[in-house]
Amino acid sequence: MSLDVRALREQFPILAQEIDGNPLVYLDNAATTQKPQAVLDAIMAFYTQCNANVHRGAHALSDEATRRYEKARDSVAHFIHANSREEVIWTSGTTEGLNIVANGIAQRLQEGDEVMVTQMEHHADLVTWQQACTRSRAILKVVPIHDNGALDIQAFEDMLSGRTRLVALPHVSNALGTVNPIKKLAALAKQKGALVVIDGAQGIAHGGVDVQDIGCDFYAFSGHKLFGPTGIGVLWGRGSVLEDWPVWQTGGEMIARVSYEASTWGALPNRLEAGTPNIAGAIGMAAAIDWFSKLDLEAVQSHEKQLLASATEQAMAFDGLKIIGSAPDKIGVLSFIIDGSHPADVGFILDRQGIAIRTGDHCAQPLMRRLGVPGTARASFSLYNTLDEVDSLFRALKKAQMMLA
Amino acid sequence: MKLPGSEEIVDDLAFFDDWEQRYQYIIDLGKSLPPMDEADKTEDRLVRGCQSSVWLKAHRENGVLHFAVDSDAIIVNGLLALVMAAYNNKTPEQILTFDIDDYFQQLDLERHITPTRGNGLRAIVSKIQDIARESR
Numbered sequence: 001m002s003l004d005v006r007a008l009r010e011q012f013p014i015l016a017q018e019i020d021g022n023p024l025v026y027l028d029n030a031a032t033t034q035k036p037q038a039v040l041d042a043i044m045a046f047y048t049q050c051n052a053n054v055h056r057g058a059h060a061l062s063d064e065a066t067r068r069y070e071k072a073r074d075s076v077a078h079f080i081h082a083n084s085r086e087e088v089i090w091t092s093g094t095t096e097g098l099n100i101v102a103n104g105i106a107q108r109l110q111e112g113d114e115v116m117v118t119q120m121e122h123h124a125d126l127v128t129w130q131q132a133c134t135r136s137r138a139i140l141k142v143v144p145i146h147d148n149g150a151l152d153i154q155a156f157e158d159m160l161s162g163r164t165r166l167v168a169l170p171h172v173s174n175a176l177g178t179v180n181p182i183k184k185l186a187a188l189a190k191q192k193g194a195l196v197v198i199d200g201a202q203g204i205a206h207g208g209v210d211v212q213d214i215g216c217d218f219y220a221f222s223g224h225k226l227f228g229p230t231g232i233g234v235l236w237g238r239g240s241v242l243e244d245w246p247v248w249q250t251g252g253e254m255i256a257r258v259s260y261e262a263s264t265w266g267a268l269p270n271r272l273e274a275g276t277p278n279i280a281g282a283i284g285m286a287a288a289i290d291w292f293s294k295l296d297l298e299a300v301q302s303h304e305k306q307l308l309a310s311a312t313e314q315a316m317a318f319d320g321l322k323i324i325g326s327a328p329d330k331i332g333v334l335s336f337i338i339d340g341s342h343p344a345d346v347g348f349i350l351d352r353q354g355i356a357i358r359t360g361d362h363c364a365q366p367l368m369r370r371l372g373v374p375g376t377a378r379a380s381f382s383l384y385n386t387l388d389e390v391d392s393l394f395r396a397l398k399k400a401q402m403m404l405a
Numbered sequence: 406m407k408l409p410g411s412e413e414i415v416d417d418l419a420f421f422d423d424w425e426q427r428y429q430y431i432i433d434l435g436k437s438l439p440p441m442d443e444a445d446k447t448e449d450r451l452v453r454g455c456q457s458s459v460w461l462k463a464h465r466e467n468g469v470l471h472f473a474v475d476s477d478a479i480i481v482n483g484l485l486a487l488v489m490a491a492y493n494n495k496t497p498e499q500i501l502t503f504d505i506d507d508y509f510q511q512l513d514l515e516r517h518i519t520p521t522r523g524n525g526l527r528a529i530v531s532k533i534q535d536i537a538r539e540s541r
Contacts, residue, residue, distance in 0.1 A: 342457060342479065344456040345432075352424055359456050374477060
């Protein structure tokens, strides 16, 4: 069955608008996705029907808020195939999830231990580990990529050692769209006894994430890249690993017993969730997951594939355009530069034509240096984009190229 | 092309009625902005935006501030030329009394100078104003 994109788009009120008299063509989905009406309704319903703090109420509103909030956790657990709901930790987003892991591992690393990341890392999945290593005098090893943006699997294997304590890598590269073979890489790392952390920020919205099948220990992602609200995300951790994971923030909600002298910690998941959580965010994120789960995933994936294929084909035929990142397994992202033009200039002219893309270093400065570019222009696609919009992108690019020449 | 003054720019831009001509004008301004010597593009003169980078060099002579600016993006250079038309070779008093937001509004370019744009333009304006304040 093919995806009815027209009907789908009607569920996203924001997409119907015009920018400077041109229809909005939103191709910045790797930065954040738009939100369907179902998500907006769920957030509105929470605030209009049952806004109250969770877990502590002695009244009906708090009971209802707690019920919706904890049901949201069940939705996430089910969506990613967690072993149990206690493995789902609410965070403010992928970055916080990775920081919870980095903070914990920094307390356990010994001098000379090794942490491995890749050259394609987003700063959130690089600076975190770099700082953890600096604090504990561990060694940060960076697995190289090939020129096409694919990970050097052989190097990955060779660089693993008996001292490798943790391996962190993205499911999908935000700057290049490279899909990493995370199941295979996780298995290699596990053989050495390392913990495996997947930055799932870009992977989650393309569907089919099964944390058990991947075999990793942590998988972190954000709600807002999955059609949900900003300020909410999830750190999934394997129960046996999370069980005694060092606490992150301290305060209310996460304790068992407190005296003026000392405190004991509560049970998972609350132990890693200090303070009043983002209740509306969690409920909105679950609404997004429920909405997404009702779609025909195969049709979604085939549509996304078509969008990228059409974009890639037109990009290759475009004189003076260079695609940055052409790994064989790629999803959702077309990163490129136009000869003689700075990506920011290209972005300006596209913006003026109603086309939203991202330009710059994509929070991956070392990767840009590795690829020898100051930055790229990046068009990123989601299930509600159309092939017509891909055509609009290239028409607008033609104009940008002419104006900037 | 000699860089025009700020009033002249406001007049010029008002003359165009479509965005393409306006942006082409800004692009041409950007191309005519004298480039900064590579040797002057030092780390301490760099204002980094996440989309593009801008360098600013300043010196004072006979009570007047002289600036050199450069960017790796041509439209940012054009916008910098607009900023230079307002600020370059002016006294600190002139700089501090000039209403830059109103100027960009008249140019209908205010969205490029908002702090949210990662092009370094706002940061350059703030830096020039700081220098003017210190040189008073």
